[in-house]
Amino acid sequence: MMESVETDGGLHITGDANATAEHAVVAPLKQLFTGLRVGLPTLTIRCCACGAKLGEGATVSVYAYRTVETPRWHLARCRCPDCAPDDIATPTLGATEVRISARLAVVSDVGAQQHRLCLAEPTIGTVSSPRDGTSP
Numbered sequence: 001m002m003e004s005v006e007t008d009g010g011l012h013i014t015g016d017a018n019a020t021a022e023h024a025v026v027a028p029l030k031q032l033f034t035g036l037r038v039g040l041p042t043l044t045i046r047c048c049a050c051g052a053k054l055g056e057g058a059t060v061s062v063y064a065y066r067t068v069e070t071p072r073w074h075l076a077r078c079r080c081p082d083c084a085p086d087d088i089a090t091p092t093l094g095a096t097e098v099r100i101s102a103r104l105a106v107v108s109d110v111g112a113q114q115h116r117l118c119l120a121e122p123t124i125g126t127v128s129s130p131r132d133g134t135s136p
């Protein structure tokens with residue numbers, strides 16, 4: 001399995017800078033993904049499949065993963081509802097993978113004077129545990 005998640009979708013490195021491994025492990029998934037930042041400080045993102053613009057209030061489907069080595073969740077493959085797959089086709093061994101449906105909400109980062117898109121009201125779909133998947 002040589003799936004490259006680092007470059008897929010252009011969305012990455014999310015979550016609270018203060019999050020610790022402990023926090024990431026114990027928090028319920030739904031709570032964990034609420035308010036998670038999506039992408040760069042812009043007010044629209046694009047569906048990685050069809051290129052549709054998605055902004056505040058839009059429903060998106062996001063693939064999130066975390067490897068066993070890191071407490072951080074990474075977001076990738078942000079898709080519009082039309083393009084959203086409802087399953088994780090190829091579970092990756094050693095990574096926790098989650099398919100999330102959520103609405104996009106705009107939050108203001110007062111300190112940085114930026115507005116960012118965050119996930120709101122996430123619904124957890126398929127979850128793949130690190131034990132799922134095939135060995136390389």
Ligand SMILES: [Zn+2]
Binds near residue numbers: 050051080081
């Ligand atoms: Zn799409």
